[in-house]
Amino acid sequence: MPSLSRPLSVGRRITNVGFIGLAGLAAVMVLVPLIAIFSYLIYKGVGALNWAFLTHTPRPIGEPGGGMANAIVGSSVVLGIGSIMGVPLGIGAGLYMSEFGGGRYTNAVRFTADVLNGIPSIVVGIAVYALVVLPQQHFSALSGGVALGIMMIPTIARTTEEMLRMVPNTIREAALGLGIPQWRATLQVTLRTASKGVITGVMLAFARVAGETAPLLFTAFGNQFWNLNPNQPTAALPLQIFAYAISPFDEWHRQAWAGALILIILIVVAVTAVRLVTSRGNVQNNA
Amino acid sequence: MSLSPNPELRGLPRIQASSAGRPPVSPDAIAAVPRIELRSSKVSKYLDVAFRYSLLICSLSILAVMGLFFYELTTRSKLSIARFGLKFFVGDTWDPVSGDFGALPFIYGTLVSSLLALVLAVPLAVGVAVFVTELCPRTLRGMISFTVELLAAIPSVIYGLWGIFVLVPILHHTVQPWLARYMGWTGLFEGPPYGIGMLAAGIILAIMIVPIIASITREVLVAVPRSQREAVLALGATRWEMVRMAVLRNARAGIMGGIILGLGRAMGETMAVTMLIGNRPEIAKSLFAPGYTMASVIANEFSEATDDLYLSALVEIGLALLIVTVIVNACARLLIWSITRGQSARSNA
Numbered sequence: 325m326p327s328l329s330r331p332l333s334v335g336r337r338i339t340n341v342g343f344i345g346l347a348g349l350a351a352v353m354v355l356v357p358l359i360a361i362f363s364y365l366i367y368k369g370v371g372a373l374n375w376a377f378l379t380h381t382p383r384p385i386g387e388p389g390g391g392m393a394n395a396i397v398g399s400s401v402v403l404g405i406g407s408i409m410g411v412p413l414g415i416g417a418g419l420y421m422s423e424f425g426g427g428r429y430t431n432a433v434r435f436t437a438d439v440l441n442g443i444p445s446i447v448v449g450i451a452v453y454a455l456v457v458l459p460q461q462h463f464s465a466l467s468g469g470v471a472l473g474i475m476m477i478p479t480i481a482r483t484t485e486e487m488l489r490m491v492p493n494t495i496r497e498a499a500l501g502l503g504i505p506q507w508r509a510t511l512q513v514t515l516r517t518a519s520k521g522v523i524t525g526v527m528l529a530f531a532r533v534a535g536e537t538a539p540l541l542f543t544a545f546g547n548q549f550w551n552l553n554p555n556q557p558t559a560a561l562p563l564q565i566f567a568y569a570i571s572p573f574d575e576w577h578r579q580a581w582a583g584a585l586i587l588i589i590l591i592v593v594a595v596t597a598v599r600l601v602t603s604r605g606n607v608q609n610n611a
Numbered sequence: 612m613s614l615s616p617n618p619e620l621r622g623l624p625r626i627q628a629s630s631a632g633r634p635p636v637s638p639d640a641i642a643a644v645p646r647i648e649l650r651s652s653k654v655s656k657y658l659d660v661a662f663r664y665s666l667l668i669c670s671l672s673i674l675a676v677m678g679l680f681f682y683e684l685t686t687r688s689k690l691s692i693a694r695f696g697l698k699f700f701v702g703d704t705w706d707p708v709s710g711d712f713g714a715l716p717f718i719y720g721t722l723v724s725s726l727l728a729l730v731l732a733v734p735l736a737v738g739v740a741v742f743v744t745e746l747c748p749r750t751l752r753g754m755i756s757f758t759v760e761l762l763a764a765i766p767s768v769i770y771g772l773w774g775i776f777v778l779v780p781i782l783h784h785t786v787q788p789w790l791a792r793y794m795g796w797t798g799l800f801e802g803p804p805y806g807i808g809m810l811a812a813g814i815i816l817a818i819m820i821v822p823i824i825a826s827i828t829r830e831v832l833v834a835v836p837r838s839q840r841e842a843v844l845a846l847g848a849t850r851w852e853m854v855r856m857a858v859l860r861n862a863r864a865g866i867m868g869g870i871i872l873g874l875g876r877a878m879g880e881t882m883a884v885t886m887l888i889g890n891r892p893e894i895a896k897s898l899f900a901p902g903y904t905m906a907s908v909i910a911n912e913f914s915e916a917t918d919d920l921y922l923s924a925l926v927e928i929g930l931a932l933l934i935v936t937v938i939v940n941a942c943a944r945l946l947i948w949s950i951t952r953g954q955s956a957r958s959n960a
Contacts, residue, residue: 332849340849344746350738351747351755354825357818358762361773368776416669424663425670433670435944436677442872442940443933444879446906447680450913450929454683474676481673505655507662535766538881538906542914562768566882569772577776584769595764599757 362588369585372578382548382564388575392583394550398465398559402544403534405469405554410476410533411526415515417477418484418522423510434485437478448475449539457543465551465558468544472536476529483525487518524598531594535587537562561587680933688927690920699927705892705908707916712924714931716892720809720902721932724884725877727813727898728820733870735817736824743825744832745854756829763822771886774815779806779887782814787899801897805889810898812888816880820873827872827947831865832858834951868946875939879932881906905932 332340376391383390417437421430448471456467491514499509515522537560540546545557546567561583568580691699695712702713743755783806790800835858843857859866889901890911905928916922 336849336852340851343851343854347738347742347746350735351742353735354739354762354821355755355758358758360777361765361769364773364777365769413669413672416666417673420663420666420670424666430670433673435941437673438944439937439940440673440677442875442879442943443680443936444881444906446879446881446909447684447929447933447936450687450909450926451680451683453913454687454926455679477676478673481670506659507655510662531764535764535768537766537768538910541910545914562766562882565772566768566886569768569775570886580772584772587766588769591764591766592761595760599760 365581365585365588368578368581372582373585377579377582381550385573390579392559392561392564392579392586394547395559395561395564395583396586398544398547398551399534399561401465401552401554401558402468402472402540402560403530405466406472406476406533407526407530409470409473410529411480413473414477414480414526414529415484415522417481418488418525419510419515421481421485422488423514434482437481440478441482444538445475445536446538446541449542452539453542460555462555463543463545463557465544465554465556468540468558468560469554471539471543472533475533475536475539479529479532480525483528484518484522487521487525488514490521491517520601524601527594527598531591531598534591534594535562537566681930684926684930684933688923688930690923691927692923694920695924699924700931703894707912707921710918710920712920714905714924714928716894717903717905717908717928718931719894720888720904721878721906723898723902724809724812724816724888724904725874727809728816728877729870729874731814731817732821732824732873736821736869736873737828737866739821739825740828740832741854741858744829745858746850756826759822759825762818763826767819767880767882768886770815770819771883774811774883774887778815779811782806782811791899798896799898802895802899804899805901807887807889807901808899809888809895809902812884812902812904813898815883815887816877819880819883820877823876824869824873827869828862828866831862831869831947831950834865835861862950864946865950868943868950871939871943871946875936875943878939879906879936881910885910905929 374391376389377393378391378396379393380389380391381394382392417433421433425433452467452471452474456470457463460467495517496509496514499513500506504513540560540563544560544563546563547557547559549559551558565580565583565587568576568583571577691712695702699712699714700718701715702711703715704711704713705716706712739755739759743752747755783804787800787804787806787810791804794800839857839861840853843853848856884904885907888904888907890903890907891901892903892908893900895902909925909929909932913922913925916925
């Protein structure tokens, strides 16, 4: 019996293999910078990391030793303030969009949130400078927190909304059918069902702003000393890394690498945890 | 209404989940149970309304932030807008001492570094997305997309740090001399190879925006219906022809959206660029020359700006950056939504 299929022409076969190869090559080339950055970061960072780095404040220029303890604490203060502001507002906005929205207003909010996500962080820095620092007349941890909080809101709102949309309507109806008031049904049934996804969103937003430097440049400003007062300028890990990286001192370069290692460990742990939770759990795996 | 058992229903199985084994309840006992109001009480009605409004306020905060940004930046840059007008965007002197400000070198630097980044990043990002969604074995998929996610999670300042100590020396010693020798005739690769400069900024930006473009492209590709692929394969197309005809063609608008989104990110990127571009307000054709971008001039000079006009000129640059990125992002979102129908336009990787 004669075969119905003709063999592929050589040209088409070569194009096919060629382009598949190119796509594979692209995948490899994306891996290269990641491996390069991580391996160098670990190589340089581990060498510079020691106990003093984690427990001491910076020494004056020229003196060896010292560390970034104040920056690590400062970062957590600023991130804490940011989360207190950004997490409830973000989750609230997401809840509104998915549970009560649906009209033009919701579309406008969703669109604005997406656009807000793309606004350069340096612009957020200037705006918060004008909004908080100028009226207060001094730099502060509080203003840095506000800047990071503002950056967290749209990300959290959008992921929360998406995760809530995946909760089947039957669950909402079952809760309301039991006669539970709507606010309790929303918080204790709907939001709880989607909690895994919502937490994922919060973690991702947190990891994203944890490394932000630009919005802190003229809000938290940086500080060489201990500071726990939210009304005073404060050090932050990314700020310190930046200041040390562009300095001319080898000792400070070493510390910049150590700081970068700490920062990246924090972020990678958060992202990996999120990945593990979502790939197993109720959220769709968009791999 | 009487709750006593209806004689007609006596023969039917009774729906009593939890009372199995208990003695039957007498009608008197049932009558003694207080009636349950099926209306919600006043308090919980108020709570519902309060809940709804507080969520509304949360969602309003997003609109308010956007509004406040525009308001603050406009009012704080009034001085410079009034003094220079549109000349601000075509003037090429930046002289804080004599109070003469023109933003052209920064606009030029932002555009050139972002376009360079796009040229380098787009083929890579689209290639990765196609590879992950269409071509690669299932086991590799998770690994590659996780890698891309990690790239997106690295903070800008760490890219800058790596750029200064690893990328710049490589460019300085190896890549730039090579480019100058073989591609020097284009005029793009002339002058002393400092390492630091437009080229370094473009490369680091490319690495940074690959994950954004790749993740959006992947989403859009996934949204292309399976039937399209099957139809083209059934006509005897090869794997690549299927990707080109069925997938990429249908996803064009969304991929474009991803690219524009990457452009927006590249234009606003601050720290890594500030650390690598050389920070000199000059317009030079060669990519080896140092430059300056809108974002990095703000980062470098904002806290040193002493007089009001200087500060307001910097804020005006920020306002321009805000307006441009809002427009760019709005276009990108509309394009992406047109493909994914707004369902899963995830904003970050």
